[in-house]
Amino acid sequence: MHFKTSPVETYDFVSWEDLTRRTSESRQPLVIANVPLGPCLAKWEPHYLARAVGDRPVKVHVSSTPAMDFLAKNFLYKTMPFCEFVRRIGEDRHKEYFVSETELYYLRSVGSDRREVADLQVQFPEIAADFKVPGFIPTEDYFSSVLRVGSDGLRVWTHYDVMDNVLAQVHGRKKVYLFSPSDAPNLYLSGDKSRVVDLEEPDFERFPLLERTLRFECTLRPGDVLYIPALWFHNTICIGPSIGVNVFWKNLPHSMYDNSDVYGNKDLVPASKVYGSEISTFKINGV
Numbered sequence: 001m002h003f004k005t006s007p008v009e010t011y012d013f014v015s016w017e018d019l020t021r022r023t024s025e026s027r028q029p030l031v032i033a034n035v036p037l038g039p040c041l042a043k044w045e046p047h048y049l050a051r052a053v054g055d056r057p058v059k060v061h062v063s064s065t066p067a068m069d070f071l072a073k074n075f076l077y078k079t080m081p082f083c084e085f086v087r088r089i090g091e092d093r094h095k096e097y098f099v100s101e102t103e104l105y106y107l108r109s110v111g112s113d114r115r116e117v118a119d120l121q122v123q124f125p126e127i128a129a130d131f132k133v134p135g136f137i138p139t140e141d142y143f144s145s146v147l148r149v150g151s152d153g154l155r156v157w158t159h160y161d162v163m164d165n166v167l168a169q170v171h172g173r174k175k176v177y178l179f180s181p182s183d184a185p186n187l188y189l190s191g192d193k194s195r196v197v198d199l200e201e202p203d204f205e206r207f208p209l210l211e212r213t214l215r216f217e218c219t220l221r222p223g224d225v226l227y228i229p230a231l232w233f234h235n236t237i238c239i240g241p242s243i244g245v246n247v248f249w250k251n252l253p254h255s256m257y258d259n260s261d262v263y264g265n266k267d268l269v270p271a272s273k274v275y276g277s278e279i280s281t282f283k284i285n286g287v
């Protein structure tokens with residue numbers, strides 16, 4: 001058994017205007033190569049980040065298996081100094097560890113309390129100026145900028161977000177699988193997350209409807225930016241220690257978004273009025 005696959009369309013960066021046109025016309029995922037992301041492309045690697053940010057504590061995901069599964073909760077959240085976290089990202093085996101000497105780590109930066117949105121300028125002022133927010137995002141619609149750092153092989157579960165998003169790769173590579181929102185009935189969803197975590201060799205016996213899906217795929221290299229339209233499912237795998245930033249923005253009228261949503265993944269206001277609040281309660285601690 002297998003499913004159909006398709007590469008994500010890829011273009012070389014031309015201009016921000018060109019990107020505005022392409023993303024608003026197609027609303028399909030796109031990879032844009034050679035994007036001018038600023039000095040981060042030359043500077044960011046684990047040692048540089050460790051020196052620049054220092055020992056400020058960060059809350060990270062710690063997983064004994066590469067495939068993190070939000071629904072099965074097969075990982076822990078632990079707080080450690082940022083410099084210690086990026087040092088461990090580069091190790092195959094750890095002298096000090098929480099669950100196993102080969103455990104993997106993942107940072108999805110967050111605000112300093114449950115109401116603060118992730119913003120590179122606020123939580124990582126030492127390095128924020130290195131990263132140029134892609135210039136086609138309307139300033140008034142900008143929502144958050146999220147630092148994403150992960151160990152080699154670390155996989156983030158299949159989910160969707162409710163805002164448009166660009167995922168910029170700065171260091172290392174990242175494999176990304178995507179599915180259209182029209183594949184939702186075939187993805188065994190629980191809220192905004194899929195029970196199917198392994199999309200490389202999925203269990204077709206357990207998830208036979210997967211055969212009906214079309215899996216889009218791409219591998220991001222430093223300087224590549226992936227446009228992930230709102231509601232598209234995505235699943236990511238770090239290839240080598242990986243550093244990137246994603247930026248969410250409000251592509252719809254702002255009154256459509258839930259004001260208490262700091263992750264960009266709560267149902268839109270009209271949807272939660274239809275479904276009721278119990279569905280939205282799935283969505284705390286999302287990515």
Ligand SMILES: O=C(O)CCC(=O)C(=O)O
Nearest residue numbers: 148156165167236246287
């Ligand atoms: O890059 C990752 O690790 C996850 C990215 C993601 O979920 C997003 O950009 O919305």
Ligand SMILES: [Fe+2]
Nearest residue numbers: 160161234287
């Ligand atoms: Fe996401």
